[in-house]
Amino acid sequence: MTLMKSLMGAAASLALTAGAALAEPALIFDLGGKFDKSFNEAAHNGASRWAEETGGSYREIELQSEAQREQALRRFAEAGANPVITMGFAMADPLSTVAADYPDTKFVAVDVTWLDANNIRQIGFAEHEGSYLVGMMAAMASKSDTVGFIGGMDIPLIRHFACGYAQGAKAVNPDINIVANMTGTTPAAWNDPVKGSELTKAQISQGADVIYAAAGGTGVGVLQTAADEGILSIGVDSNQNHLHPGKVLTSMLKRVDVAVYEAMKAGTDLETGVFTMGLAEEGVGYALDDNNAPLVSSDMQSAVDDARSKIISGDINVASYYENDSCPALSF
Amino acid sequence: MDFLTLIQVLDSTVRLATPLLLACLAGLYSERAGIFDIGLEGKMLMAAFFSAAVAAVTGNVWLGLLAGIGSSMLLAGLHGVASITFRGNQLISGVAINFLAAGMTVLIAQDWFQQGGRTPSLIGGGRFVPIELPFAIGPADAAAAGVPLTQMLKEAGWVSQIYSELISGHSILVYLTFLFVPLTAWILFGTRFGLRLRAVGENPAAVDTAGVSVVGLRFAAVAICGVLCGIAGSYLATALQAGFVKDMSAGRGFIALAALIFAKWRPWHALGACLLFGLFQALELRPDVLEAAFGMKIQAQFLGALPYVMTVVILAGFVGKAIPPKAGGEPYVKER
Numbered sequence: 001m002t003l004m005k006s007l008m009g010a011a012a013s014l015a016l017t018a019g020a021a022l023a024e025p026a027l028i029f030d031l032g033g034k035f036d037k038s039f040n041e042a043a044h045n046g047a048s049r050w051a052e053e054t055g056g057s058y059r060e061i062e063l064q065s066e067a068q069r070e071q072a073l074r075r076f077a078e079a080g081a082n083p084v085i086t087m088g089f090a091m092a093d094p095l096s097t098v099a100a101d102y103p104d105t106k107f108v109a110v111d112v113t114w115l116d117a118n119n120i121r122q123i124g125f126a127e128h129e130g131s132y133l134v135g136m137m138a139a140m141a142s143k144s145d146t147v148g149f150i151g152g153m154d155i156p157l158i159r160h161f162a163c164g165y166a167q168g169a170k171a172v173n174p175d176i177n178i179v180a181n182m183t184g185t186t187p188a189a190w191n192d193p194v195k196g197s198e199l200t201k202a203q204i205s206q207g208a209d210v211i212y213a214a215a216g217g218t219g220v221g222v223l224q225t226a227a228d229e230g231i232l233s234i235g236v237d238s239n240q241n242h243l244h245p246g247k248v249l250t251s252m253l254k255r256v257d258v259a260v261y262e263a264m265k266a267g268t269d270l271e272t273g274v275f276t277m278g279l280a281e282e283g284v285g286y287a288l289d290d291n292n293a294p295l296v297s298s299d300m301q302s303a304v305d306d307a308r309s310k311i312i313s314g315d316i317n318v319a320s321y322y323e324n325d326s327c328p329a330l331s332f
Numbered sequence: 333m334d335f336l337t338l339i340q341v342l343d344s345t346v347r348l349a350t351p352l353l354l355a356c357l358a359g360l361y362s363e364r365a366g367i368f369d370i371g372l373e374g375k376m377l378m379a380a381f382f383s384a385a386v387a388a389v390t391g392n393v394w395l396g397l398l399a400g401i402g403s404s405m406l407l408a409g410l411h412g413v414a415s416i417t418f419r420g421n422q423l424i425s426g427v428a429i430n431f432l433a434a435g436m437t438v439l440i441a442q443d444w445f446q447q448g449g450r451t452p453s454l455i456g457g458g459r460f461v462p463i464e465l466p467f468a469i470g471p472a473d474a475a476a477a478g479v480p481l482t483q484m485l486k487e488a489g490w491v492s493q494i495y496s497e498l499i500s501g502h503s504i505l506v507y508l509t510f511l512f513v514p515l516t517a518w519i520l521f522g523t524r525f526g527l528r529l530r531a532v533g534e535n536p537a538a539v540d541t542a543g544v545s546v547v548g549l550r551f552a553a554v555a556i557c558g559v560l561c562g563i564a565g566s567y568l569a570t571a572l573q574a575g576f577v578k579d580m581s582a583g584r585g586f587i588a589l590a591a592l593i594f595a596k597w598r599p600w601h602a603l604g605a606c607l608l609f610g611l612f613q614a615l616e617l618r619p620d621v622l623e624a625a626f627g628m629k630i631q632a633q634f635l636g637a638l639p640y641v642m643t644v645v646i647l648a649g650f651v652g653k654a655i656p657p658k659a660g661g662e663p664y665v666k667e668r
Contacts, residue, residue, distance in 0.1 A: 033448055034448050035449065035580065041448070084441050112417055179620075182632075184633075184636070185633055188579070188582055188583065191578060191579045191580065191582065192580070193379075193573050193580060194573060194580065195582070197573065198613075198617050200620050201344060202340070202344060202614075204482070204593055217578070218576055220450075221573055221577075224453070224573065224574050228574075229471075230475075265383020278335060300564065
């Protein structure tokens with residue numbers, strides 16, 4: 001047993017030293033998958049940009065089940081990948097145990113900000129600020145004074161999105177009616193476009209004519225049905241305006257690609273700690289391109305840009321669901 | 333809650349119940365013939381992928397439907413070979429089919445389209461479009477009048493509301509599905525084939541003694557199951573949605589199994605069970621309606637869990653015992 005242990009230990013340390021020489025970054029995608037046209041795809045885009053610019057290579061894995069989280073982390077750390085970049089809030093628990101076992105490896109956690117470890121770069125996004133802006137646009141584009149929100153899995157992060165959106169919509173029109181639904185309470189809620197479609201139809205029958213989808217793969221169904229039924233939708237995370245040109249009002253951008261790109265660029269010299277990317281850091285924003293230019297009037301754009309600079313300067317304070325555990329503009 | 337809201341919820345019920353009903357009838361044929369099939373989910377998923385893929389490539393949704401049915405029948409054939417010819421465990425074969433479909437669809441999709449396990453979005457002739465029945469108020473009328481469709485329906489009479497919202501405006505597969513219910517009832521209880529099919533699930537030895545092929549009948553049942561699951565999957569991907577997304581069947585095959593037990597393996601009851609479960613799913617999407625109806629906030633998740641709870645209650649024998657076909661799950665071994 002002891003011999004076995006020391007043999008395995010030797011093998012592990014060999015693997016570590018061999019890997020350390022390579023030190024290529026590793027990227028762990030969350031369950032939504034690399035091409036979810038949203039959150040994970042943004043990470044993929046950032047990593048590809050880094051690989052193209054530097055000619056470097058990186059390792060990656062798309063998680064298929066909850067059980068793989070810790071396994072994937074340990075495998076990359078054992079193989080000497082550095083930094084190891086993880087996507088999504090669900091990596092917080094495995095990271096908190098694994099990071100301590102590999103003090104020389106640096107980890108990056110996107111959407112995690114509450115861990116206590118000195119080798120993790122924790123990146124949070126001020127999604128409520130970005131959502132506030134698209135909420136304003138939704139309220140200005142709505143003719144029925146009813147706007148909708150469809151979330152994926154019912155977790156604090158998605159409520160955080162909804163809360164910012166509701167505040168933005170109310171800032172434009174205090175009497176606006178906001179219909180908010182969550183797709184489900186299990187990870188399957190990220191990949192149920194059929195339910196997304198039905199939710200969209202249900203919200204349309206309640207009068208909604210602009211619907212914001214923060215629901216991963218489920219959002220594909222929301223955007224599709226909104227386009228079919230002739231109402232506007234708002235995409236999330238990546239720029240989704242091109243999915244249905246002229247039918248997607250805008251997309252709330254969460255620059256996960258920038259976060260991943262910068263982490264890979266910094267490599268092993270990565271600065272650890274907790275970072276928040278808000279409007280000021282261009283970590284969140286709204287998308288404007290040829291596909292949605294006809295939908296965004298100049299009034300709308302100037303109002304939103306004005307609000308943006310006021311949020312950055314602190315004149316407008318967007319309440320965060322995380323800090324209050326409740327939302328002043330929307331009850332769940 | 334006004335009358336139109338009720339109609340809208342029922343309309344949503346019909347859409348959500350259709351894939352359940354198809355899968356439930358598919359399971360009905362298979363299990364009545366003595367082949368347990370928990371691979372309904374996998375067959376639906378496979379059909380969803382191939383129907384969307386072929387429809388995307390050819391631009392013809394009918395070819396997509398054919399491909400969906402074909403792929404589902406292939407999996408059904410696999411289940412048949414494993415559990416009829418080789419007398420394997422039917423549950424294990426079903427589980428294997430579910431896993432096979434979940435993995436293969438994404439793998440093939442990635443290799444074929446390079447869009448991360450999706451198919452491209454279907455446009456034009458690649459989708460089943462809603463059929464507007466004559467005299468129904470549809471989106472075209474609303475556009476012509478320049479008012480939102482909901483507004484126009486609100487002003488119409490209740491007969492028109494039921495006709496325009498609930499009966500009209502579904503894809504052809506929905507109407508077909510509802511025709512399958514009387515058809516299935518007639519086949520099972522009105523034809524010689526149906527009698528033999530039911531007999532083979534209760535007492536295959538007796539069927540064999542009468543000189544009828546047990547293996548042939550069971551394969552026929554499994555094939556019908558494949559066809560119906562194929563239509564169910566195609567409906568998900570090409571009528572409700574415009575393309576395939578990984579795992580898009582989202583457990584509907586399992587809810588259909590629950591509905592099958594709830595209906596005690598009878599076609600008309602299957603219709604009722606699927607509509608009931610569809611209604612739960614539709615109500616889950618309308619918390620505002622629930623709140624108005626009951627005067628308090630009801631957790632939507634509770635409705636999502638209800639089909640399973642009700643099935644357990646039925647299985648436990650509290651409300652009318654559900655007795656499966658007697659020879660279900662047992663491979664038939666000819667006596668020598």
